[in-house]
Amino acid sequence: MKITGRVWKFGHDVDTDAIIPARYMNTFDPAEMARHCMEDADPAFASKVQKGDIIVAGKNFGCGSSREHAPIAIKAAGVSCVVAQSFARIFYRNSFNIGLPIFESPAAAEAVQEGDVLEIDATSGLITNLTRNEKYQATPFPEFMQQLIAAGGLMNYVAERVKKVGV
Amino acid sequence: MGMTISEKILADHAGLAQVSPGQLIIARVDVVMGNDITAPVAIKEFEKLGLDRVFNPEAIVLVPDHFTPNKDIKSAELAKTVREFAKKHKITNYFEVGRMGIEHCLLPEAGLALPGDLIIGADSHTVTYGALGAFATGVGSTDMAAAMATGEVWFKVPETIKFIYHGKLQPWVGGKDLILHTIGDIGVDGARYMAMEFTGEAIDSLPMDGRFTMANMAIEAGGKAGMFIPDEAVLEYVQERAKRPYRLYKSDPDAVYARVVEYDVSNLEPQVALPHSPENARPVSQVGNITIDQVIIGSCTNGRIQDLREAAQVLQGKSVHPDVRLIIIPGTQSIYLQAVHEGLVETFIKAGAVVSTPTCGPCLGGYMGILAKGERAVSTTNRNFVGRMGHPESEVYLTGPAVAAASAVTGKISAPQEVVG
């Protein structure tokens, strides 16, 4: 699968309160959350972002709370995937579980600039910067995570397992 | 090869003799926890599976604490979803308003988190139970849903960083100061994906409440768990509370650590983390003249009885500064009651503070003390991110309860000694 999109660039340690402030978490309606996506990092983000755009950020993206609302808000805002130097662990887990593709690539996080257009091969993790004509390789996912992706997320994986072995 | 406490707990719950860092395992969990924000999302996912029962109703704990007593209609709907799910699946560890507390104060207090447990919670501060020698970590709602169905969770076995705190702490210095100092040193991703293990002379003499505070903020360094080796203090804490067997694990002498970090804390001052990151920690004497509008004493970090006692010691016979709102939130109903018995609540009210029912409330910018644009708060909570407690242009300074109480009296960030000598 290939993902192509235009880049919005963010810095280090973007926390989950910046991604979706708790003041909007009295709902878990994805469309509602999308309207406030990244609000405390860039108040205009939700109005600027276009379907398919890509977020590129520095280290420790998604640090802070366990709220799954964070990757859900990003996905619902139309963002196709997130590339970062590194991810906070709960955000990393949650993204897999809800089916938001993420790629860990320090080289991409460093070189890519806002407005660049990237093409990402989701299977191999090869990131091509169409604007700058550069290539970066994302860290491959462990095998178990690939199984999760193949199953279509954690709940599908669990549904299969429940069917096979019972609870 | 020796194992750390974290590796041993994970190995035992995965039915393995040995695990090592990096290994992916599927483990059985003892407790699955969720709150009024995260559980509704998990419930929706769980219901998609079409199962008529959860794996074990007794192992599931539901605590509506973030926006309860319901702050608005939408929150009321969330709380209702959790309540109805608990009824339907006969989940007895559901804590209604009036019996609830902030989840991470409540679970240990109610004997629901025990040494040796493997616990997941759909809340990042689930790491708090590491103070008891449990391996406890935060997950998202989908993980919670999967675990409610199967009782299992997949984990990557983390590496461990060992922290050794040498020396004896000065008066007014406690768990909050140790952990802020540590995060200030290693940074908000200094322990990313890793278990933190807290040891040393200063830890041995740290009361349980201070240990909960430290374990609680392991996540603020990116940690997967914040572990303490259970000792006499832990045994004393759990003996009367436990209603099921528990097990005390400790790290082997030849356990392997990613690194070992040592601090001499004998001269450590009370710490303050400046906006907008917990890693901006510095000694209170170096903060300068910062006037404040509000002080919060409470949360899963510092809403326990020791914290309230410390605050009361500072506030005894004093008055809250005319320009400051002091909001005190006991972590649970029994902490609240204890504070009433000990006369702490009277001290607070006489000083001009408000005392609230247990709730997360302002900690995450929910309600009960939201900041306006440009306002500044001192708070004993754990996060001072942009917009965490209200307007994106408000500021939060993180401290322990003594500095918070002293600052409420002087109207600016102050060391406790400035108020009590």
Ligand code: SF4
């Ligand atoms: S008190 Fe604050 S940090 Fe703790 S569980 Fe509640 S919202 Fe989260």
